[in-house]
Amino acid sequence: MLVKAVPRKQPKPALKIPQLVEPAPDAEQKLPSGFKAKIHYSNENVKVTADIRYETEKTNPLIQVKNIGPKGELVHKTFVGQAKREVWLDETGKEVNKADVRQAQVMPDGTLKPVVICKTKDVNVEPVTAEVANDFLPYSYLEVWGEGESDEDGLRKMSADLMKSGKVGAVKEFSHGYGKVYVGFLRPLMSKDGKKFGVEIMLAENKRSRRRWMLAEKDLKPKAEKPELPSLW
Numbered sequence: 387m388l389v390k391a392v393p394r395k396q397p398k399p400a401l402k403i404p405q406l407v408e409p410a411p412d413a414e415q416k417l418p419s420g421f422k423a424k425i426h427y428s429n430e431n432v433k434v435t436a437d438i439r440y441e442t443e444k445t446n447p448l449i450q451v452k453n454i455g456p457k458g459e460l461v462h463k464t465f466v467g468q469a470k471r472e473v474w475l476d477e478t479g480k481e482v483n484k485a486d487v488r489q490a491q492v493m494p495d496g497t498l499k500p501v502v503i504c505k506t507k508d509v510n511v512e513p514v515t516a517e518v519a520n521d522f523l524p525y526s527y528l529e530v531w532g533e534g535e536s537d538e539d540g541l542r543k544m545s546a547d548l549m550k551s552g553k554v555g556a557v558k559e560f561s562h563g564y565g566k567v568y569v570g571f572l573r574p575l576m577s578k579d580g581k582k583f584g585v586e587i588m589l590a591e592n593k594r595s596r597r598r599w600m601l602a603e604k605d606l607k608p609k610a611e612k613p614e615l616p617s618l619w
Contacts, residue, residue, distance in 0.1 A: 418441055420439035420441040421441065423438055443523060443594065444523075446591075447566070447567075447591045449567040451489050451490065451491055451565045451566070452490050453474070453488070455474070455486055455488075456482070456486040461475060461487055462475060489501055489503055503563060503565055503566075505562055506560045509560065511555035511556070511557055511572050512557075516553055516554045519554050519571040519573075522593055527587065527589070528570075528587040529585075530585040530587060542583065545574030548573075554571045554572060555571065556569070556570070556571055556572075557569060560587070570589050571587065572586070573585070573588070
């Protein structure tokens with residue numbers, strides 16, 4: 387009697403988290419002209435009115451994820467008909483079975499690596515210097531609270547430790563599912579009367595990219611000094 391071999395279940399590919407790298411300055415990059423407005427400021431003896439320009443600060447996701455079909459082809463979701471039926475189409479307009487749609491991470495070389503992105507169940511927090519969070523563009527905020535009294539005790543202990551050390555809690559990977567991955571920064575909060583505390587997590591898709599720096603002082607000309615002579619002996 388022949389026994390049919392049961393194929394072994396393949397492990398799910400792990401999501402690769404890219405290294406956070408400072409955006410390289412590009413002197414040749416042409417920036418958008420922005421929108422015009424006037425800014426007004428008044429405080430005792432300081433009064434300012436200036437013409438300004440502004441634009442919305444955006445950033446590219448740290449983790450880029452695409453939807454792919456059974457052959458690795460890119461697919462996208464749309465709705466058709468008066469009933470707004472959900473369908474998945476490839477780049478040629480051919481319909482793909484929803485059950486065959488998977489997710490893939492876009493790698494640095496442009497290749498697609500199939501991945502499974504699940505809703506975060508374990509939030510791993512690492513204390514880091516508070517200034518680290520300032521380099522990230524906020525996407526949204528999560529309000530966090532304990533399930534029971536002992537859980538609130540744990541959050542209280544964690545919050546007290548972070549506040550005492552002046553740090554924030556970094557969350558390397560967080561996801562609601564749905565194909566998006568964030569980094570997070572956990573901060574404890576105190577009420578105005580100091581009798582209650584709260585916990586929030588700021589989610590971010592990537593680091594900020596500040597591109598329009600202005601001189602902090604108007605006159606930054608270097609002072610004239612004596613010429614430097616080469617060392618002769």
